[in-house]
Amino acid sequence: MNFKELAQRRYSVRSYQSTPVEKEKLIQVVEAALLAPSAVNFQPWKFVVVNDPILLAKLQSCYHREWFKSAPACIVAIGDHDKGWHRPTDGKDYTDIDVAIAIDHLMLAATEIGLGTCWICHFNAEKCADLFQLASNFEPIAMIPIGYPEFEAGPEKNRKSIDQSVYWNKFEE
Numbered sequence: 001m002n003f004k005e006l007a008q009r010r011y012s013v014r015s016y017q018s019t020p021v022e023k024e025k026l027i028q029v030v031e032a033a034l035l036a037p038s039a040v041n042f043q044p045w046k047f048v049v050v051n052d053p054i055l056l057a058k059l060q061s062c063y064h065r066e067w068f069k070s071a072p073a074c075i076v077a078i079g080d081h082d083k084g085w086h087r088p089t090d091g092k093d094y095t096d097i098d099v100a101i102a103i104d105h106l107m108l109a110a111t112e113i114g115l116g117t118c119w120i121c122h123f124n125a126e127k128c129a130d131l132f133q134l135a136s137n138f139e140p141i142a143m144i145p146i147g148y149p150e151f152e153a154g155p156e157k158n159r160k161s162i163d164q165s166v167y168w169n170k171f172e173e
């Protein structure tokens with residue numbers, strides 16, 4: 001699979017097989033996340049891999065969707081706002097961006113080895129932070145359910161055209 005095929009194949013998986021994910025595969029996807037670039041190489045991230053059923057059930061109470069319960073594992077991506085680079089000119093915090101890039105690496109690596117993922121942001125972040133007793137500098141940025149997908153392929157991609165999104169030598173709305 002070349003990169004375009006991999007990017008095309010990844011889709012938001014919202015139905016998983018109950019088959020547990022092998023620990024080596026979970027390590028493999030997290031390792032891919034850790035290879036991501038980050039501002040000043042500060043790497044302001046932590047990943048909590050959850051495959052313990054009791055903890056998974058607690059995590060499910062942070063995002064009430066039936067489909068989420070089908071995932072046999074979930075990775076919580078956490079940003080460390082004390083470690084992230086803040087642009088000196090205006091204080092812009094790059095933590096979220098760094099963590100987002102790492103998550104994308106993780107999701108594509110999962111796709112490559114036949115695993116499905118879905119990026120979840122619409123969860124109760126406060127409840128999730130409490131669950132892991134996070135200090136105030138740590139923010140759960142996303143929950144990423146991971147497992148073998150029920151369906152190998154997703155729906156056809158619905159994306160804006162190149163004409164709608166890309167400009168050459170100018171910008172216009």
Ligand SMILES: Cc1cc2nc3c(=O)[nH]c(=O)nc-3n(C[C@H](O)[C@H](O)[C@H](O)COP(=O)(O)O)c2cc1C
Pocket residue numbers: 010011012013118119120121122123154157
């Ligand atoms: C930042 C971000 C937040 C998202 N949050 C959710 C979410 O809370 N729940 C969900 O089901 N999907 C979520 N998604 C998945 C998007 O709906 C999905 O990526 C988009 O519709 C494109 O579909 P595809 O991933 O299958 O290509 C999120 C995706 C991103 C990038």
